[in-house]
Amino acid sequence: GAGVSQSPRYKVAKRGQDVALRCDPISGHVSLFWYQQALGQGPEFLTYFQNEAQLDKSGLPSDRFFAERPEGSVSTLKIQRTQQEDSAVYLCASSWTVISSGANVLTFGAGSRLTVL
Amino acid sequence: DAKTTQPNSMESNEEEPVHLPCNHSTISGTDYIHWYRQLPSQGPEYVIHGLTSNVNNRMASLAIAEDRKSSTLILHRATLRDAAVYYCILTGGGADGLTFGKGTHLIIQP
Numbered sequence: 001g002a003g004v005s006q007s008p009r010y011k012v013a014k015r016g017q018d019v020a021l022r023c024d025p026i027s028g029h030v031s032l033f034w035y036q037q038a039l040g041q042g043p044e045f046l047t048y049f050q051n052e053a054q055l056d057k058s059g060l061p062s063d064r065f066f067a068e069r070p071e072g073s074v075s076t077l078k079i080q081r082t083q084q085e086d087s088a089v090y091l092c093a094s095s096w097t098v099i100s101s102g103a104n105v106l107t108f109g110a111g112s113r114l115t116v117l
Numbered sequence: 118d119a120k121t122t123q124p125n126s127m128e129s130n131e132e133e134p135v136h137l138p139c140n141h142s143t144i145s146g147t148d149y150i151h152w153y154r155q156l157p158s159q160g161p162e163y164v165i166h167g168l169t170s171n172v173n174n175r176m177a178s179l180a181i182a183e184d185r186k187s188s189t190l191i192l193h194r195a196t197l198r199d200a201a202v203y204y205c206i207l208t209g210g211g212a213d214g215l216t217f218g219k220g221t222h223l224i225i226q227p
Contacts, residue, residue, distance in 0.1 A: 004160075033214045042204060042217030043161065056212035091160050093214070102149030102208040103168075106215065108160030 002026075004109035006092050012115045013082045021077045021112045023092030031095040033106065034067055034077050036088045043091050049075060050098055082116045089113045121205045126222040129195050137190040137221055139205030144185050147209040152179065152190045154201040155220070161204065164190065200225045 005024040013019050025032050031050055035043035036059075045059040051072035060067070064082075069075040079086055090113075093106040122140040129135045141150070151166040165172055165179045167188075172179040178191040192199055204220040 035214075035217075042202075042219055043215075045213050045216070048212045048214060050212075058213065093160070099210050099212055099214065101210040102147065102151075103166065104208075104210060105151075105163050105166065106161075108162065110158070110160050 004092055004094055004107050006090075006109035006112050008112060009110065010113050010115075012117065014117055015083060016081050018078065018080045019082055019114060021079075021090050021114070023075045023077070023094075023109060025073065025075070025092065025094030026107060027073070029094035029096055029107075030072075030098055031104070031106075032069060032075050033093045034075070035091040035093065036061075037091055037111070038088045046077070046090075048099070079114075082114075084116050087114055087116045121207060121218055123203075123205050123218065123221045125219065126224065128224040128226060130226050131197060132194055135192040135195045135199070135223065137192075137203050137205075137223065138187065139189070140187045141205070141207050142186045144207055145209060148207040149209070150179065150181060150185075150188050151206045151208060151215065152177070153204045153206065153215070153217075154199075155204070156198075156201045161217075164203070195223075195225050197225050197227060199223065 007022045034046040037043040047067045048056040049069040064080045066078045089111040091111045093108045152164040153161040155161045167179045180189045202220040206215045
């Protein structure tokens with residue numbers, strides 16, 4: 001596709017449910033990021049993939065959060081036993097190149113808005 | 118990544134130029150200056166980036182101070198569609214990607 005696609009756009013979960021959020025990056029993009037954006041705040045880094053390798057997961061808030069990109073293209077962010085504080089917009093971004101310099105430009109998806117009741 | 122300081126909000130009139138300032142006094146020699154914007158209910162969108170020299174593209178211009186401790190994003194003729202949160206970000210690369218602050222909320226008056 002022409003851009004980064006995320007699904008679902010909106011997800012309502014009951015506390016304790018597991019959720020899975022999908023990201024389809026631009027075809028051929030090597031780098032993939034996940035961000036979390038709380039209401040009124042800027043996006044915060046969660047995790048980074050270079051192809052299928054998860055090189056940085058330092059931003060994942062707890063072990064309930066898990067991300068994968070098994071074939072180096074589509075990625076899934078999974079949240080187990082959701083809590084109310086997990087309510088946020090989850091953004092995916094991708095880039096042609098590896099993260100080797102500050103010149104790298106990211107293309108973001110529209111995000112998945114998660115509401116935990 | 119070094120920290121940036123931006124005004125919380127700015128207001129401008131439609132069809133007038135807009136100058137969005139950003140201070141980054143602790144910038145390092147390898148840090149690039151990036152600007153992204155986020156329209157309501159959308160993901161951030163790349164606007165422009167530069168290292169030392171001023172940059173122009175179809176969306177905006179980026180003016181970088183000679184000492185690189187500040188920069189200004191210039192929208193030459195604002196439209197209502199330019200109303201968004203504008204983020205100024207420094208990055209030297211690295212697996213943690215871009216570090217977003219709170220940005221400047223730009224309001225465009227018709």
